[in-house]
Amino acid sequence: MTLLSIALGTLFYLLQAVSGESGYAENDFDDAELDDYSFSCYSQLEVDGLQHLLTCMFDDSDINSTNLEFEICGALLDVDCLNFNKLQERYFLKTKKFLLIGDSKICVKLEKKNMTCRKVNIVKIVKPEAPFDVRVVYREGANDFVVTFNTSHLQKKYVKVLIHEVAYRQEKNENNWMRVNLTSTKLTLLQRKLQPNAMYEIKVRSIPYANYFEGFWSEWSPSFHFRTPETNGTGETDPVLLTISILSFFSVALMVTLACVLWKKRIKPIIWPSLPDHKKTLEQLCKKPKKNLNVSFNPESFLDCQIHKVDGIQAKDEAEGFLQDPLPPQPEESDKQRFRAGMQGPSWPSEQAGITPKIFRGESPFRCLAGNASVCDAPGLLSSRSPNGREGGKSRPLVYQDLLLGPGTTNSSLPPPFPFQPGILTLNPVAQGQPILTSLGSSQEEAYVTMSSFYQNQ
Amino acid sequence: MFHVSFRYIFGIPPLILVLLPVASSDCDISGKDGGAYQNVLMVNIDDLDNMINFDSNCLNNEPNFFKKHSCDDNKEASFLNRASRKLRQFLKMNISDDFKLHLSTVSQGTLTLLNCTSKGKGRKPPSLSEAQPTKNLEENKSSKEQKKQNDLCFLKILLQKIKTCWNKILRGIKEH
Numbered sequence: 001m002t003l004l005s006i007a008l009g010t011l012f013y014l015l016q017a018v019s020g021e022s023g024y025a026e027n028d029f030d031d032a033e034l035d036d037y038s039f040s041c042y043s044q045l046e047v048d049g050l051q052h053l054l055t056c057m058f059d060d061s062d063i064n065s066t067n068l069e070f071e072i073c074g075a076l077l078d079v080d081c082l083n084f085n086k087l088q089e090r091y092f093l094k095t096k097k098f099l100l101i102g103d104s105k106i107c108v109k110l111e112k113k114n115m116t117c118r119k120v121n122i123v124k125i126v127k128p129e130a131p132f133d134v135r136v137v138y139r140e141g142a143n144d145f146v147v148t149f150n151t152s153h154l155q156k157k158y159v160k161v162l163i164h165e166v167a168y169r170q171e172k173n174e175n176n177w178m179r180v181n182l183t184s185t186k187l188t189l190l191q192r193k194l195q196p197n198a199m200y201e202i203k204v205r206s207i208p209y210a211n212y213f214e215g216f217w218s219e220w221s222p223s224f225h226f227r228t229p230e231t232n233g234t235g236e237t238d239p240v241l242l243t244i245s246i247l248s249f250f251s252v253a254l255m256v257t258l259a260c261v262l263w264k265k266r267i268k269p270i271i272w273p274s275l276p277d278h279k280k281t282l283e284q285l286c287k288k289p290k291k292n293l294n295v296s297f298n299p300e301s302f303l304d305c306q307i308h309k310v311d312g313i314q315a316k317d318e319a320e321g322f323l324q325d326p327l328p329p330q331p332e333e334s335d336k337q338r339f340r341a342g343m344q345g346p347s348w349p350s351e352q353a354g355i356t357p358k359i360f361r362g363e364s365p366f367r368c369l370a371g372n373a374s375v376c377d378a379p380g381l382l383s384s385r386s387p388n389g390r391e392g393g394k395s396r397p398l399v400y401q402d403l404l405l406g407p408g409t410t411n412s413s414l415p416p417p418f419p420f421q422p423g424i425l426t427l428n429p430v431a432q433g434q435p436i437l438t439s440l441g442s443s444q445e446e447a448y449v450t451m452s453s454f455y456q457n458q
Numbered sequence: 459m460f461h462v463s464f465r466y467i468f469g470i471p472p473l474i475l476v477l478l479p480v481a482s483s484d485c486d487i488s489g490k491d492g493g494a495y496q497n498v499l500m501v502n503i504d505d506l507d508n509m510i511n512f513d514s515n516c517l518n519n520e521p522n523f524f525k526k527h528s529c530d531d532n533k534e535a536s537f538l539n540r541a542s543r544k545l546r547q548f549l550k551m552n553i554s555d556d557f558k559l560h561l562s563t564v565s566q567g568t569l570t571l572l573n574c575t576s577k578g579k580g581r582k583p584p585s586l587s588e589a590q591p592t593k594n595l596e597e598n599k600s601s602k603e604q605k606k607q608n609d610l611c612f613l614k615i616l617l618q619k620i621k622t623c624w625n626k627i628l629r630g631i632k633e634h
Binding site: 002005006008009012050075077078096099100101102123157158211212213 | 463464467468493494496497498499501505556559562563566567570571
């Protein structure tokens with residue numbers, strides 16, 4: 001009885017020791033043999049409907065795998081373990097019974113003896129299927145290339161979100177791959193970033209997006225080759241655009257030329273009108289003096305003239321007497337001319353039909369002969385014979401401070417006195433001077449001088 | 459001395475072995491980020507829902523199972539444990555292999571995630587009949603198709619409860 005109890009107790013404890021957690025088998029084989037049977041695996045989910053594929057292979061390709069088998073245990077549905085199938089040097093398992101939750105253990109067995117084991121999680125060694133149907137389409141209007149491809153994972157339930165890597169290179173640059181990562185199946189490449197008239201190669205691969213499923217890069221898709229256009233769009237310039245650009249160029253050139261040619265005469269006076277120079281204006285209005293004209297105020301130059309001193313009051317009386325005499329009518333043109341000659345500034349007293357002479361008593365040393373006013377034509381004086389006689393009817397800026405009109409004026413037009421030289425009297429024959437008086441009288445009505453009239457006379 | 463050795467050999471160790479499962483019946487929910495549920499369990503639950511919708515025309519009576527077991531606070535793991543075991547009962551039905559595959563995935567996946575140490579060997583697994591006591595009155599006159607219909611209805615409700623309870627667990631984990 002004692003022996004029986006001892007035997008049962010010993011057996012009981014041995015059963016406990018055996019049934020307890022013994023750890024991984026690989027811990028028992030922690031020796032040099034572990035390295036000989038090192039292997040790597042990857043999984044592919046839903047390769048055929050609901051079936052998954054697990055593939056394992058030895059890292060050492062020279063290993064003799066004749067009697068070696070692979071087994072997976074744990075994280076399986078309704079079974080404890082499954083055995084791999086061998087195909088050449090690869091071991092694969094195609095099944096629906098992956099739980100996809102939790103860890104599994106893959107062991108290398110030699111004649112049902114575990115040589116090496118490794119803990120793996122099926123969802124962490126996922127290798128997606130390679131993309132396919134890579135296409136490149138050139139869009140002429142947008143000057144870019146649209147790259148599209150397809151992947152079987154778009155229809156899967158588990159591994160749906162992937163990161164795709166598109167790699168392209170110019171065929172003559174063997175190792176200069178350009179890479180682009182994206183999550184969609186469409187990519188746009190700009191034409192300006194590619195070499196013109198060059199042959200390109202492009203391919204795509206995928207990897208699970210690191211959320212729950214992780215793993216490795218898929219195999220590369222079949223390469224697609226395409227050629228970029230010869231030029232970057234210069235050879236295919238729109239003819240309408242070209243025509244417009246040429247016309248615009250010539251228009252601008254013509255405008256610049258005209259601007260340069262007409263600048264001084266036409267454009268500048270409008271844009272930047274110059275201020276009238278009184279001296280020059282007067283010079284222009286009056287006749288230019290002859291070169292041999294003696295314009296000196298030296299009394300000796302007036303020796304030929306008879307100089308008579310004029311009594312101021314007497315001169316005034318005489319002027320008034322002239323003005324009171326009725327004047328015969330004259331043609332309109334001459335009226336206008338004389339009217340222009342008789343225009344006065346606003347400072348003139350309006351009651352005067354004529355002009356009140358302003359004589360400095362005793363200061364004007366000389367005066368011209370009456371009736372011979374033409375001798376005393378002063379340079380630069382305003383004349384009805386000025387070049388702008390046609391225009392002077394409106395606003396001929398004639399300013400007279402002194403004008404003594406009387407009989408004996410010649411038939412010629414009235415030579416006006418120099419505006420700012422009081423004391424110089426010019427006489428005009430009355431017979432012909434009647435229209436002058438008339439013009440003088442009527443000139444008061446429209447008598448005003450503006451600077452603009454100076455400008456116009458230029 | 460014989461009595462002492464006999465007691466220690468055959469008395470205490472079995473007692474320890476029996477008492478340990480009762481003392482430690484906690485479930486430790488692994489995969490707390492919800493990745494396993496969202497990427498595996500929910501996929502299979504949705505597939506089962508789609509497969510059941512083709513056949514079902516369910517009544518609105520709530521089975522007694524849910525009156526006894528519910529996803530109350532601090533009892534979520536216990537409810538999922540029982541619900542997952544209940545799913546196994548449906549494997550005996552005359553259903554397609556893919557349907558069974560999804561059921562097994564949901565059931566075993568849930569139990570794996572719960573990682574409950576209580577094995578419950580002494581408990582009799584609940585049968586389908588307990589869930590629908592009203593069926594006792596209908597069994598006399600119902601055909602096999604009607605029975606199957608009822609089972610599918612119960613399964614549909616069970617799956618919805620499992621899904622709701624999982625969402626509650628994950629929502630609670632995110633809030634913490």
